[in-house]
Amino acid sequence: MENIARAPVGRPRGFDADEALERAMLVFWERGYEGAGLTALTEAMGITRKSMYAAFGNKEDLFRKALDRYTAGPASYAARALEEPRAREVAAAFLNGSVRATTGPGGPAGCLGVQGSLAAGESGRAARDILAAWREDARLRLRDRFRRAVEEGDLPTEADPDLIARHLMALGNGIAVQAAGGTSRAELQRVADAALRSWPPL
Template sequence: MTVRGRPRGFDADAALDRAVEVFWRQGYEGASLADLTEAMGINRTSMYAAFGNKEELFHRAVARYAEADMAYARQALAEPTAYEVIESFLRANADALTRADRPSGCLSVQGGLAEGGDSGRVAKFLADSRLAGERELARRLARAVEEGDLPAGTDPHALARYVMVVSEGNAVHAAAGVPRADLHATVDIALQAIPRSHAGAG
């Protein structure tokens, strides 16, 4: 018996991009294998051969999302001051959450909101992914403290957590239909709480 392989012209990246959108719109629990394979243009056998099971496919989709849709987060870390790092991240985040060509909100926030039969593994995986980004931001802010860009005594971990709370809160509101301008208004207020050194404040 011959097992059907991948369809001719199969593009793994394009199929993964379509899986990202399904998971993003429907969450991990809400995305059925039928939804995924239909969107990806492959059958279950091909999906398992190319990506593994549904959970493994989700891990691949989140990695793809982080690489493509969250590139702005890595770019923000290269800004010269802590304030610019945070502003760049939050502004780009607000824009990304409300792109016309993508689902509203954030895959890494919405993907695991519903508990299901996976014993919380997916929710924990997403939480760990978000915490990894938070730790990376905290390292950049710690450098800013050392360089005198942030006031002495600033807790870089607490500040990074604050920034992520703002971005994740905006993600929830964006998914509920809050428009981009309102998200940026929230960013305006959030930025007022960012500590700045005497030198940087001028």
């Protein structure tokens, strides 16, 4: 009893915060921001609303934390792709990673970052803005990587790094939408392979 009395006020007990956040991420991934109600979230996380607020903040705060977890987990292929030594290998790793992440057995089909709030109404505006910024950050990172490739002679001087980055983002986002619609991994891999055969695409 003495140890409990000295514990920090409001600190959640009796659950694994890391596991709870993983489960929240899966709910947001499967249902989107607006579709993930607090009841569905807390039931999946195995905690009460009070514990959720104490550990993660409000729903928007929880969504941000879930998106961070998604970025470091299922979507980490995007950051790894930037580390490839050649521009074509960056593109291949990005597209192949998109196919694997959106069709893998470890989560719902599609991409949390693409479908998470596309159909959200006014109450989902914050999440929509968060995800728009998330996708834009990915595009800018690709653009900067391809700018470096031009400077290093890995891409022709007339190549447009911004356009190439937008092209890859459009392909990656399209792969995610089709995966959510039931297109198989094999079919989506064919799409990625076709895009890479025409590298550089623009």
